[in-house]
Amino acid sequence: MLYDEWWAGKRYIRMLTCTKTCPLSHHQRLVSSRLVYKMRDGKPVLRGDLADAxxxxxxxxxxxxxxLVAHGLAARSGRGHVAVEPMGETASWFGRRHEGERWWECLPTYRLYPLTEQARRTRWNRGGHLTEMDNAVLWLLYSLGKGTPEVVGQANRGLKALLGCSLDTLKAAIRRLAGNGLVMARSDGFTLLAPTAEASAWWQDRKRKGTSQTQQEKHREAEEESAIDFAALVCRAYPADSRENWDFLADILGKKADVMLAGRFTRREVREYWAGVLPMLTDADRAFNFVALAWEAHWNEAVQVHGGKGVHDSCFHLLKKVTGQRLAASQRPVLIDQQ
Structure with missing residues (x-):
């Protein structure tokens, strides 16, 4: 994916995917996205923490x-705020939900990489390279590209509606992005361009060891970025099989993982999926038959049910459900009615 190729080591925010009917401004969407993300911590977020993040x-x-409080999307809690589940009219302001146990995990998101203070162009920093809206346009285009550099069939008016900005603001943003070698506008859409080393420095680096990150955040980031050791997963699931079988199955699992990652699954989700599926199969031979012959049908079903417009990360829970049901059904004993 382009994120891994071009933006490895950069910090990003989980931005809520909004529909064309969403009336929230960009700043309101940023704050709402952060409040929803922090719901997993189970405590209110202070305004100072929102400003810093x-x-x-x-x-x-x-x-x-x-x-956000006026719209019913946030509520005061002590000295801070918490997100409130979108209901009624506000539910239509956000993209189609995927399955999950907690509502804040079901809202679709995409990555938005924040600019550094020096690179952000404001009324107080005329020497900055990009405005906040320029940055919002860039990462919406990355989201629409679905892991590829080509964004086909996306008109300016559609982008304007998705971002909640004026057409003039959008056109100015595209001009600045193109002028900085980040985007090329075409008659049928856009092409995302690899950033130069100089341009890449305009975005914030991810925090590393020795920073103020919590242990939970460090673990989450390490798990997300680390390579998936399929050989270890296979060995753990089928300890009695030969090393040759382990290596062969691990290789084909890696190819299926590439499909999932291109479909905007995270490495954590890919790892979790296969770690749950492999033990449901009795041995490496049966696992190979499933991966090589049956898995693609499960994948296609999950993608089709979740919108038909392309693969996105909301397929994760559905794919787990489809696979679990199919494997459970295949293992049920067949009862023969003897008359």
């Missing part, structure tokens, strides 16, 4: 939280 000034955060 999102690179916004306190006044902007205050205005955004007030608006």
């Amino acid at each position: 999102l690179g916004l000034d306190p006044q902007t955060v205050s205005a955004a939280t007030k608006s």
